Amino acid sequence: MTHASPPADSGAPRRFPVVVVGAGPAGLTVGNILRAASVDCLVLEAETREFIEQRPRAGVIEEWAVRGLEKRGLARNLLDRAELHSACEFRFGGERYRFPYGELTSSHHFVYPQPLLVTDLVREYADVRGGEIRFGVRDVELHDVDSDRPSVSYTCFETGERRVVHCDFVAGCDGARGATRASLPVERVRIARHDYGVGWLALLAEAPPSADCVLFGCHPRGFAGQMPRSRDVTRYYLQCPPGDDPDDWPEERVWSELRQRLGATGVPPLTEGRLIEKRVLDMHDYVVEPMVHGRLHLAGDAAHLVAPIAAKGMNLALHDAFLLGDALVARLTTDDDSGLAGYEQACLRRVWDYQEFSQWLSEVFHGTAAGDPFRAGTALARLRRLFTSPAAAAAFAEQYLGTAARH
Ligand code: FAD
Secondary structure, eight states: OOBSSOOOOSSOOEEEEEEEEOOSHHHHHHHHHHHHTTOOEEEEOSSOHHHHTTOOOOOEEEHHHHHHHHHTTOOHHHHHHOEEEOOEEEEETTEEEEEOHHHHHSOOEEEOOHHHHHHHHHIIIIIISOOEEEOSOEEEEEEOTTSSSOEEEEEOTTTOOEEEEEEEEEEEOOOTTOSGGGGSOTTTOEEEEEEEEEEEEEEEEESOOSSSSEEEEOOTTOOEEEEEOSSSOEEEEEEEOTTOOGGGOOHHHHHHHHHHHTOOTTOOOOOOOEEEEEEEEEEEEEEEEOSEETTEEEOGGGTEEOOGGGSOHHHHHHHHHHHHHHHHHHHHHHOOOHHHHHHHHHHHHHHHHHHHHHHHHHHHHHGGGSSOHHHHHHHHHHHHHHHHOHHHHHHHHHHHHTOOSOO
């Protein structure tokens, strides 16, 4: 819902060419691109700086996204510190199968925890490029986004006062639970949703990775995954019923299930450690269309969510942000509208491609434990094909790394 006109500002109303709502990977990347072109913007973030710099989430970034950050001067620490991955390992039928996607694509995954990337981006935006940012804002509302004089109002954390900011454009980068999406017109908005009918218990263990690459265990008891994050912290996933209570998963049960589901001939034992995060994700995807309404452009999880099956969400958020940042700069500095005009279509082509891949991979991960011998049989056929057909392996590698020349 767009609020028709802003309430009176308790201070003098301010004006910025762009207001960015949300300081996640998408919002901070847009802000950085604008600041690099000397375009002023204001970022509004509901949480504190300390909170966003520590919120654990993603860790796998595709090489094209890293190069996109590098091109915009945003990848110095990442390139210094990230681990390069060029293979993953599937475990099924009691055996292990290494999949060398680097050889097939000449491309890598970079493992760099999301909190580190957010820390780099916020420092670069606020401390180096001099961008304005307000943390802890409440009740963000958009006004008149379908006019050429939109504004954003919010409650200031420090004073509790209501503030109004006038702008030319609003970037809605406030994630899956944000406020900006509500400004799309109800009669035009379509939310395409897919529910996988499974949950993943998402875990962070204070322990070094148990293997040097991502592990996918496709087991009759359910999927299990290992994603290295750093030398001392490892993410694990365990398939569970949706809505399961994390408290029903004491450490002993977690490690016992991981040992069984990731077990295979000749593999070393898992390196266990204290669990520092334990939450259940109900696995689902959605795509919101339109992503653009008047002067509001959505980016990242605000517009589309993809379950972490193929580790795609942050990559899509960065893809949107590159397109939106560049398009806003072109519009505001040279009056070139073409980037903004093509923004939604360019985003959605990659979004739908990644959604389809996640759905395909979900069946590989979950089919074995579906309790349906037909699904178990076809899941096994998909897995075997990856290791018997070079064409199937090449197609998988291209999708997993996002290296297709066009989407
Ligand atoms: P967010 O990161 O959600 O940022 C939105 C920001 O907006 C937040 O800081 C939020 O506090 C703020 N906000 C919300 N509401 C408001 C409001 N009303 N006003 C102001 N600010 C607001 N993706 C990958 O690519 N690879 C992975 O390996 C991967 N693993 C994942 C593992 C887990 C457990 C989870 C949960 C996700 C994972 N993802 C992964 C997905 C990835 O984390 C998200 O896709 C990514 O964070 C999206 O970035 P964003 O900037 O669009 O949104």
